[in-house]
Amino acid sequence: MDIILVGGGKLIYHLAKKLISKGHFLTIINRDRKQAEDLSREINATVVFGDATNQSVLEDAGAYKADNLVALTQKDHNNLFICKMAMDYFGVERTTALVNNPENEELFSTLGITGIFNITDLVSSIIEQSVVADDVSNLTMIEEGKLSIFQVEVSPDSEACGKEIKEIDLPLTIVLGGIVRNGDITIPRGGSKVQAGDKIVIISLPEEQAEAIKVFGGEE
Amino acid sequence: MKYKNLLISRYYLISKYIGVIIMFAGGAILSPLLFLTAYPEEAALAPHFLLAAGLSILIGFVLYIYGNKHQSEDVELSLNEGSIIVIFSWLGAILFSAIPFITILDMSWTHAIFEVVSGWTTTGLSLVDVTTAPKLILIWRSIMQFFGGAGLAVIALSSLLPVHGMGLYMAEARSDKLLPHVKRSTMMIMKIYTLYTAAGVFLYYFSGMPLFDSINHSMAAISTGGFSTQPDSIGHYNSLSIEVVTIVLMFLGTINFATHYTLLKGKIKIFFKNAEIRLMITLFTLLTPILMFFSLNALYPKLSENFRITFFQIITALSTTGFSTIAFTGWPLFANFIIIIIMLVGGGTGSTAGGIKQYRIYLIFKSIYWEIKEQFLPRRSVSSNYLWRGENKFYVKDQHIKDVANYIILYLFTFIAGVAVHTAYGYSLLDSMFEFGSALGTVGLSIGLISPEAPTGIIWTQTIGMFLGRLEFFIILYAGIKLVKDGIYISKHD
Amino acid sequence: MFIVIIGCGRTGSLLAGNLSRSGHEVVVIEHDPESFALLPVDFSGFQIEGDAAENDILKEGKIESADLVIISTGNDQINYLVSQMAKLNFDVPRIMVRTIDPAVEKMYEKDERVEIFSQISLLAENMINKIEREGMR
Numbered sequence: 042m043d044i045i046l047v048g049g050g051k052l053i054y055h056l057a058k059k060l061i062s063k064g065h066f067l068t069i070i071n072r073d074r075k076q077a078e079d080l081s082r083e084i085n086a087t088v089v090f091g092d093a094t095n096q097s098v099l100e101d102a103g104a105y106k107a108d109n110l111v112a113l114t115q116k117d118h119n120n121l122f123i124c125k126m127a128m129d130y131f132g133v134e135r136t137t138a139l140v141n142n143p144e145n146e147e148l149f150s151t152l153g154i155t156g157i158f159n160i161t162d163l164v165s166s167i168i169e170q171s172v173v174a175d176d177v178s179n180l181t182m183i184e185e186g187k188l189s190i191f192q193v194e195v196s197p198d199s200e201a202c203g204k205e206i207k208e209i210d211l212p213l214t215i216v217l218g219g220i221v222r223n224g225d226i227t228i229p230r231g232g233s234k235v236q237a238g239d240k241i242v243i244i245s246l247p248e249e250q251a252e253a254i255k256v257f258g259g260e261e
Numbered sequence: 262m263k264y265k266n267l268l269i270s271r272y273y274l275i276s277k278y279i280g281v282i283i284m285f286a287g288g289a290i291l292s293p294l295l296f297l298t299a300y301p302e303e304a305a306l307a308p309h310f311l312l313a314a315g316l317s318i319l320i321g322f323v324l325y326i327y328g329n330k331h332q333s334e335d336v337e338l339s340l341n342e343g344s345i346i347v348i349f350s351w352l353g354a355i356l357f358s359a360i361p362f363i364t365i366l367d368m369s370w371t372h373a374i375f376e377v378v379s380g381w382t383t384t385g386l387s388l389v390d391v392t393t394a395p396k397l398i399l400i401w402r403s404i405m406q407f408f409g410g411a412g413l414a415v416i417a418l419s420s421l422l423p424v425h426g427m428g429l430y431m432a433e434a435r436s437d438k439l440l441p442h443v444k445r446s447t448m449m450i451m452k453i454y455t456l457y458t459a460a461g462v463f464l465y466y467f468s469g470m471p472l473f474d475s476i477n478h479s480m481a482a483i484s485t486g487g488f489s490t491q492p493d494s495i496g497h498y499n500s501l502s503i504e505v506v507t508i509v510l511m512f513l514g515t516i517n518f519a520t521h522y523t524l525l526k527g528k529i530k531i532f533f534k535n536a537e538i539r540l541m542i543t544l545f546t547l548l549t550p551i552l553m554f555f556s557l558n559a560l561y562p563k564l565s566e567n568f569r570i571t572f573f574q575i576i577t578a579l580s581t582t583g584f585s586t587i588a589f590t591g592w593p594l595f596a597n598f599i600i601i602i603i604m605l606v607g608g609g610t611g612s613t614a615g616g617i618k619q620y621r622i623y624l625i626f627k628s629i630y631w632e633i634k635e636q637f638l639p640r641r642s643v644s645s646n647y648l649w650r651g652e653n654k655f656y657v658k659d660q661h662i663k664d665v666a667n668y669i670i671l672y673l674f675t676f677i678a679g680v681a682v683h684t685a686y687g688y689s690l691l692d693s694m695f696e697f698g699s700a701l702g703t704v705g706l707s708i709g710l711i712s713p714e715a716p717t718g719i720i721w722t723q724t725i726g727m728f729l730g731r732l733e734f735f736i737i738l739y740a741g742i743k744l745v746k747d748g749i750y751i752s753k754h755d
Numbered sequence: 756m757f758i759v760i761i762g763c764g765r766t767g768s769l770l771a772g773n774l775s776r777s778g779h780e781v782v783v784i785e786h787d788p789e790s791f792a793l794l795p796v797d798f799s800g801f802q803i804e805g806d807a808a809e810n811d812i813l814k815e816g817k818i819e820s821a822d823l824v825i826i827s828t829g830n831d832q833i834n835y836l837v838s839q840m841a842k843l844n845f846d847v848p849r850i851m852v853r854t855i856d857p858a859v860e861k862m863y864e865k866d867e868r869v870e871i872f873s874q875i876s877l878l879a880e881n882m883i884n885k886i887e888r889e890g891m892r
Contacts, residue, residue, distance in 0.1 A: 094832055095856075095858070096858045096861075097858075116832070117808065117836065118808055118830070118832040118833045118835065118836035119832050121832070121835065121836050122831075122832040122835050122836070125835075125862060129861075129862070129865070130861060142808070144809075144810050145836075148839060148840060148843055152839060152843075337796045337797045338796070338797055339796045339797075340796075425797070426797045426799075427798065427799045428796060428797060430799070438799070438800075438801060440780060441757070441775075441780040441782050441800035441801040442775065442778065442779065442780040442799050443799035444778065444799075445780060446799070653815070
């Protein structure tokens, strides 16, 4: 896939490395001469030095041929502009923008930007979740943070300890993915019993995470 | 050469505006004649008003024509020009308003000027014997307070008169904008003001006050003026409902107009966050019990009577209205001292009230609090201190605190000077502080010094005090200095 | 009319001063407080200090009551974002945008709701017309 990446800093550097290692063809557009030079040395990709809000720079970077453009600059308004230009003028099919102001997520989406990374909401939900408890570890995030998969260690004084799954009072929208006991994984059924020290794999919406942790991990 | 022409064109504009406002004042002088429909027996007094109004309109017209001939459309009005316009319009209005008092009541110029200044500045101290004064004179006093409370500049700006400019608005001690255009802002102020006054008339009437008195007192209450048709003010009626109505109206009169607008739009939470509202509530919650239990319980042993009297007097002093239900001469020292302090604090900025104004007092105390607080924060921390004004947070910069502190110092200095004059005439310190504090703060409560027998020097000191207090000192200085500077420049470059 | 002006630079302040003088209610939103000094002495509208690309600041500027919003910062991209916010978030009846780089005009081509005023293009066109007219003589 031909991807154009716009932005600078370490994020672009490591992102570019990762994408290339997965086999994508990359062009990076960067506004800072020194950064552009460093990138060109370290990364096996085309590095274009210029301001991506400038149409001729985008054209030079091969926007006509790109399948995907990812705008990761620090400014929402630049990301919007670059993506819109890419879509409307160069016909790039998929555009992704980094968004700092959560309120812009809806606006950008209405304007046709296909991928939006609401960095603020993402980071804040990670922080919130990591603050909750030590024996909770986040496994992964799906759909830009809209779904959480995480793991909770069952505490001896928790509500759930010693009970069967069907007896535990859980919100209906939580799915129990697995019980890890002594290195073995079992898929939980209604009659499965939960013991202290078990690690429960849970799939839930971020809002419900705290509730689920309370039930299995005990009151903190 | 060019600067001189620029100055001259500005003065034509100034002349035009002063002319317009003085003509309006002339119109106002005619307004009491509307009451001839109710009191036709006073028709003989009409010529006096017509004379005063006629002179005012004539002089105003001359100034207008002179100014209108020469000026071009594009001249901007800064605060300095606005100051000159406000000062001279007020002086003109005062001059012509005094004429009926001289010709009808046979008062001297000193006394007549005192009375009309007390009217326009919404003070309320009086040299007129209200028991014998004709109805037309009484209503004219109340009308002066009604218009004075709104402000001549505000009335001019809100009307169809060809008067424009923020400079004018700010010169009359109005700072907050209700709406994003000065004309609409001033129109809104007039709407709110007139509405409350009309409501006041109804409330008084239905509390048992005769209609004529209701009209007079409502105008004097909302404008926080305090002129009464009775020699013993509101105390004359000895009616709880009338006192309650008065308290409500005085409270409304002392609230900043932008804050009124916030309240009328339904934003109650923001209303109660407002600095002045909070200060007012704090002050009377604190001071009422203190006064009641530490001082006045001897005079008024009955709790309900004590509360009723204390609360009323505190509100009238704080709002700088000047209605009273008792005589302060009978009060203990501590109570009168507290009243003096309250009169110094005064009412809300951008309202009809006087005094140093609550916002300034609140700001200075907040500033002290911030200083102490910052001492305990990390050395390199950055704070943005704010308070609520109208509907928005106002972030306070050091310059602003400096301006406010300067004003308070100037006010207190003037206060000391005026008190010194009074003591020089032989009055006691407390009486001097009370009476002059009342004049400077445009309150109108009296401890008895002001009477037709008082020395001329005292009367003039108080007249000047009322004028300085209402127009907040600085514009008088600005107008004076600008005139001198411009005068010298123009004459040197002939 | 109730007019919100975004950006108090030389253009914005000139517009604000004239419109206020003509009797309109004007609110100016600008992030650099020193720029407000460009407003004329008799400007009687509101001044809001803040980042116009934030919904909260636009609301503080009463954009919901605006009949017209004029977007005139020195940055084409910010102008674009705010124009879309005015259109989609607040449904302002009339939106005027100043554009600086002529290439940016294309971004607004399909946007019927936004009227653009391209400072460089208009100026250049003006001068070229004059040159050609005089050249004919």
